[in-house]
Amino acid sequence: MRVPSGAGAHRWLGLLPAALWLLIFFLLPVGLVFLMSFAERGPYGGVRWTFGLENYRRAIDPFYLPVYGRSLLLATATTVLCLLISYPIASYIALRADPKWKRLLLMLSVLPFWTSFLLRTYAWMFVLRTEGFLNTLLIKLGVIESPISWLLYSDVAVLIGQVYGELPFMILPLYVALERVDVRLIEAAMDLGANRMQVFWRVLLPLTRPGIVTAVVLVFIPSLGAFLAPDLLGGAKSAVLGTVIQNQFVQRNQPMGAALSVLLILIVLGLLRAASRVARAAEKR
Numbered sequence: 696m697r698v699p700s701g702a703g704a705h706r707w708l709g710l711l712p713a714a715l716w717l718l719i720f721f722l723l724p725v726g727l728v729f730l731m732s733f734a735e736r737g738p739y740g741g742v743r744w745t746f747g748l749e750n751y752r753r754a755i756d757p758f759y760l761p762v763y764g765r766s767l768l769l770a771t772a773t774t775v776l777c778l779l780i781s782y783p784i785a786s787y788i789a790l791r792a793d794p795k796w797k798r799l800l801l802m803l804s805v806l807p808f809w810t811s812f813l814l815r816t817y818a819w820m821f822v823l824r825t826e827g828f829l830n831t832l833l834i835k836l837g838v839i840e841s842p843i844s845w846l847l848y849s850d851v852a853v854l855i856g857q858v859y860g861e862l863p864f865m866i867l868p869l870y871v872a873l874e875r876v877d878v879r880l881i882e883a884a885m886d887l888g889a890n891r892m893q894v895f896w897r898v899l900l901p902l903t904r905p906g907i908v909t910a911v912v913l914v915f916i917p918s919l920g921a922f923l924a925p926d927l928l929g930g931a932k933s934a935v936l937g938t939v940i941q942n943q944f945v946q947r948n949q950p951m952g953a954a955l956s957v958l959l960i961l962i963v964l965g966l967l968r969a970a971s972r973v974a975r976a977a978e979k980r
Contacts, residue, residue, distance in 0.1 A: 725960070728953045728956050728957065729953070729957055731949055731950055731953035732750055732751070732950060732953035732954040732956070732957045733746040733747060733748070733750070733950075733954075734746060734750075734949075734950045734953075735747065735749065735750075735950055736947075736948045736949070736950055736951065740946070740947030740948070741947060741949070742949050742950060750950050750951050750953070750954035751954050751958075753951060753954070754951070754954045754955055754958055759939070759955075761934075762934055762935060762936055762939055763936065765933070765934065765935050766919055766920075766935040766936040766937070767919070769850075769853065769854065769857065769918060769921070769925070769933075769935055770915050770916075770918035770919040770921075771915070772854055773854065773857040773858055773861055773914060773915075773918040774861075774865075774911055774914045774915045774918065776854070776858045777858055777861055777862055777864075777865040777910075777914050778865060778907070778910070778911065778914075780858070780862065780865075781862060781865035781866045781869055781910070782869055782907075784804060784866055785866050785869035785870040785873050786869075786873055786899070787800075788800045788801055788804070788870055789870050789873035789874045789876070790873060790876070790878065790881075801870065804862075804863060804866045804867075804870075805863045805866070805867065807859070807860070807862070807863055808863055812860055812923060813923065815856075815859065815860065816856055816860070816923055816924055816927050816928060817927070819852070819855060819856050819859065819928060820847060820927060820928065823846040823847040823852050823855070823928070824846075824847045825842040825843075825844055825846075825847070826842070827846075827847070829846065830842040830843055830846070847928065848928070848929060848930035848933075849929065849933070850929065850933055852928040852929060853924050853925050853928045853929040853933045855928070856924035856927075856928045857918055857921060857924050860924060861914045861917065861918060864910070864913040864914050864917070865910045865911075865913070865914050867910075868906050868907075868909040868910035868913060869903065869906055869907065869910050871906060872902075872903040872905065872906020872907070872909075873899070873903055873906070875902075876899065876902050876903065880898055880902070881894055881898055881899070884897065884898050905974050908970055908973050908974045909974070911970070912966070912967065912970045915966065916963050916966065916967070919936070919959070919962065919963065919966075920936060920937045920940075920959050920963070921935065921937050922935070922937030922938045922940070922941045923937075925937060925938050926938050926941065936955065936959055939955060940952050940955045940956055940959070943955065
């Protein structure tokens with residue numbers, strides 16, 4: 696049935712606010728960053744609109760390879776740890792928890808969303824510093840004699856902050872995927888002689904694979920461009936792509952920061968494309 700022109704016009708008018716929002720707050724800023732990535736830094740900082748590829752040549756310089764490697768390693772470690780921690784939590788809430796406690800447990804799992812990520816990062820600084828809660832507790836318990844100095848301003852501290860910050864993004868998609876699993880399939884597998892490990896590998900994991908892919912994407916991509924936790928918890932020792940981009944803009948080298956940002960966007964788009972293919976392949980099985 697053909698939609699009348701009046702109804703079609705009203706439909707497009709309904710989409711207009713969302714389209715304007717995307718244009719003003721997404722497409723225009725990204726377009727500006729893309730154009731700026733081809734510009735040059737002025738003699739006193741700022742942008743000189745002389746276009747070239749020098750920024751991209753510098754961005755792929757071997758000098759930045761350790762930064763790319765550390766960023767990928769941090770994002771991968773954060774994603775793996777979040778998955779290992781979140782899957783049992785989401786599985787318990789979705790499949791085993793008493794229905795009257797499900798909402799409370801789900802609310803507690805997303806409770807960190809109620810406070811600023813900056814405040815939570817500062818809280819971890821107070822916990823991990825030399826005179827902080829963790830060192831004080833370990834000394835009082837007699838586990839250590841002197842404070843552990845490497846807890847803060849280290850890759851370990853960055854990883855702790857990242858996992859804590861990204862954990863809710865992993866729990867929620869996994870919970871949604873596990874909530875859709877028919878419990879009778881698990882009971883049937885166990886009746887046929889499958890143990891818990893076999894039920895997990897042959898029943899739960901295939902059924903929740905799309906949710907796992909979604910959760911991994913939601914955690915890996917923000918972790919790849921993270922700068923707050925590496926900057927505050929890692930200090931100068933934990934230079935990742937996000938902190939390097941931030942430093943370029945702070946030093947008024949906006950073109951170089953824009954080029955690194957464009958490369959990060961391209962990496963993210965490539966990962967999203969790969970995740971989409973994996974998700975489609977999982978749905979066909």
